[in-house]
Structures are given as structure tokens and as C-alpha cells.
Amino acid sequence: MIGLATLSLFLLAVLALFLSPGPNMAFVMSHGVAHGPRGGFAAAIGITAADLVHTLFAATGVTALIAAWPPSFDLLRYAGALYLVWLAVQALRSGNALRVGAQAQSAGFGRIVRMALLNNLVNPKALLFFMVFLPQFVDPSRGSVPLQLVQLGVVLSMAALAFNTLLGACSGQVGRWLERRPGAAKLQSRLLAVVMLGLAVRLLFLDRPTPR
Numbered sequence: 001m002i003g004l005a006t007l008s009l010f011l012l013a014v015l016a017l018f019l020s021p022g023p024n025m026a027f028v029m030s031h032g033v034a035h036g037p038r039g040g041f042a043a044a045i046g047i048t049a050a051d052l053v054h055t056l057f058a059a060t061g062v063t064a065l066i067a068a069w070p071p072s073f074d075l076l077r078y079a080g081a082l083y084l085v086w087l088a089v090q091a092l093r094s095g096n097a098l099r100v101g102a103q104a105q106s107a108g109f110g111r112i113v114r115m116a117l118l119n120n121l122v123n124p125k126a127l128l129f130f131m132v133f134l135p136q137f138v139d140p141s142r143g144s145v146p147l148q149l150v151q152l153g154v155v156l157s158m159a160a161l162a163f164n165t166l167l168g169a170c171s172g173q174v175g176r177w178l179e180r181r182p183g184a185a186k187l188q189s190r191l192l193a194v195v196m197l198g199l200a201v202r203l204l205f206l207d208r209p210t211p212r
Contacts, residue, residue, distance in 0.1 A: 014155075134152045
């Protein structure tokens with residue numbers, strides 16, 4: 001089991017990471033604004049599910065195997081960037097059909113969950129993060145290393161769910177405020193498209209992992 005002191009330090013580090021602007025924060029906020037608190041919550045669930053998958057990969061050595069073949073990171077980056085561009089195009093095509101609040105049913109709760117899940121899974125930097133960050137808080141003298149990695153990953157994932165749910169709810173209130181403004185639907189779809197394109201550019205040119 002993980003010691004209380006280690007767990008406390010881990011949670012502080014995780015909180016600092018959550019408060020740093022990044023792609024997950026942008027994804028949750030943009031979908032909260034576009035689709036209301038429900039959309040932000042869906043994005044939070046998708047990100048949490050991806051975090052759990054990354055935890056499993058790190059604990060079982062799958063991430064290490066992927067890192068052993070550097071071209072795999074480029075493949076993931078390109079696939080992720082293409083997917084984000086596709087999401088941007090879909091947001092622009094939705095145009096005035098985009099709504100928030102109770103009308104967010106058209107966006108599809110499950111669809112947003114899947115988008116958030118896939119967006120996180122195809123981010124090679126997220127793979128490296130779990131492979132590098134979690135082991136720093138593992139103490140081999142306290143038992144199974146894979147089990148400790150799983151415990152840390154679950155704690156991180158649950159903390160992320162709470163943080164991103166709150167973030168999505170706050171962003172959703174902004175979306176509801178915009179809903180009462182003329183032309184807000186078009187503005188929301190364009191904002192979502194800009195965010196998705198920005199994440200694609202970041203993934204291609206700024207978040208270039210250099211595994212060793």
C-alpha cells in the first residue's frame with residue numbers, strides 16, 4: 001500500500017498539474033461552453049476513462065513497449081491531429097444547430113465521452129506522462145510495483161474526474177449565458193472549432209515527445 005505521506009505529496013503534485021493550462025482543460029472548457037454542464041461532464045468522464053487506460057498500460061508495461069519504438073509516437077501524433085481537425089470541421093458544420101443546456105441532447109452525451117476518450121488516448125505525451133510521473137511515487141519496499149502504479153493511477157483519475165466535472169460545470173454556466181445572446185450558437189461552434197484546431201497544432205508542433 002502507498003504511505004499517507006507519499007499519497008499527500010502525490011495529490012499536491014496532481015493538483016498543481018490540474019491547475020496548469022493544458023489540452024484536457026481546454027477540451028473540457030470548450031465542450032462545457034458549447035454544450036452546457038452536461039457536455040463538460042461528458043468530457044470529464046471520457047478523460048477519466050482514458051486516464052484509467054493509461055494507468056493500465058503503464059502498470060502492465062504496454063507503454064514501455066510503445067516507447068521502445070519511437071515511430072509509434074509520430075503515428076499517434078498524426079492520428080490525434082487528424083482526429084482533432086475532424087472534430088473542428090464537425091463543429092463548424094453544426095453551425096446554428098449547436099445548442100447548450102437541455103438542447104444539448106443533439107450533441108450526444110456518449111459521443112462527447114468517446115471524443116474525449118479517443119483524444120486523450122492518441123496523445124503520445126499522455127502515454128509518456130503516466131510512464132514517467134507515476135513511478136516517481138512508487139516505493140518498491142512497500143510491495144508490488146504494478147499494484148502501486150494502479151493505485152496511484154486510480155487516485156489521479158478520480159481527482160481528475162472531480163476537477164474536470166467542476167471545471168465543466170463552471171464552463172457550462174458560461175454556455176448557458178451565451179445561449180441567451182443572439183448568434184451565440186454560431187459563436188460557440190466557432191469557438192469549439194478554434195480550440196480543436198489549436199489542440200491539433202499543439203499536438204503536431206509543440207507536444208513532440210522525445211522518448212529515450
